[in-house]
């Protein structure tokens with residue numbers, strides 16, 4: 516039985532689908548761009564949506580639900596996006612959710628988009644995709660379409676801890692599959708970018724930071740040099756939102772990202788990026804709560820975070836480290852708090868509460884199987900040398 520077919524995954528998927536019900540369908544705009552100057556810009560192009568979202572995966576994710584679009588519409592969105600950028604950047608992120616997934620972006624659409632990109636002075640094209648959709652053939656085909664440019668492939672893995680990815684994030688993917696995807700990208704001559712989540716449900720604040728640091732170390736050991744940290748936003752129509760309603764999820768403040776940046780060595784920090792630090796507008800955006808700090812320092816924290824990204828000057832980190840406010844002290848207190856129970860128990864309580872009115876009778880019916888599975892997974896996790904959650 517694969518991880519994706521396990522009772523834990525099936526239960527989490529049912530919950531994910533249940534809570535996504537009722538999302539309004541949005542009509543994709545003709546183009547959607549974000550420009551950050553000469554270094555970097557983003558062009559989002561529409562697709563029929565992420566298949567993992569439709570399946571119910573990813574407890575924190577809701578990028579909205581759009582109708583299916585043709586290859587011609589995708590290509591035109593990239594063309595129109597390029598035309599509307601104030602400046603063509605060195606690195607251009609051009610993406611839907613899973614660009615290498617043929618169910619979402621057909622080979623015809625990919626070829627058309629890359630033919631458009633080939634005519635631009637962009638030096639690096641960056642696309643996002645699910646690790647399971649990565650193949651040597653697809654990467655090599657795209658690279659051949661943009662001679663002289665480099666290709667970055669961004670993978671949303673969220674964590675290197677299988678237990679947390681399966682039970683807390685419901686991304687049904689193993690570390691072996693992640694390693695394989697990264698090695699495939701590297702062997703094909705492209706550059707792996709990896710996204711990690713800060714604010715995984717069910718983890719305490721200290722566990723979140725420990726686990727993220729361990730994931731960063733594991734990725735650096737695999738030769739990944741571009742690691743992007745994503746603070747969790749509480750989005751409407753997600754499992755995370757339901758957990759927050761049940762008082763079983765407390766969002767991490769922006770201090771978590773600050774703490775992480777402050778706590779890693781400068782040579783590690785150079786490999787770290789971050790995104791979704793503030794509220795982000797995008798097509799199909801649901802009601803969301805971004806990570807916060809107290810109002811009195813919010814602008815300073817955000818501005819110092821962006822200043823560090825732009826300059827890589829450790830002075831900005833020193834200034835962040837020196838900021839002292841009641842909300843920072845509150846977060847430090849939270850970091851020192853020990854969780855009330857072991858992680859598997861917190862998850863079981865959460866899953867039972869989520870099933871409550873959403874899936875009546877489900878938890879009671881499968882309780883023993885779910886307990887058996889989470890106990891087995893936990894035993895395996897605790898045998899891992901780098902494991903930070905036991």
Ligand code: SF4
Nearest residue numbers: 565567568573576612
């Ligand atoms: S996090 Fe990525 S894979 Fe998961 S549902 Fe969202 S877009 Fe899809």
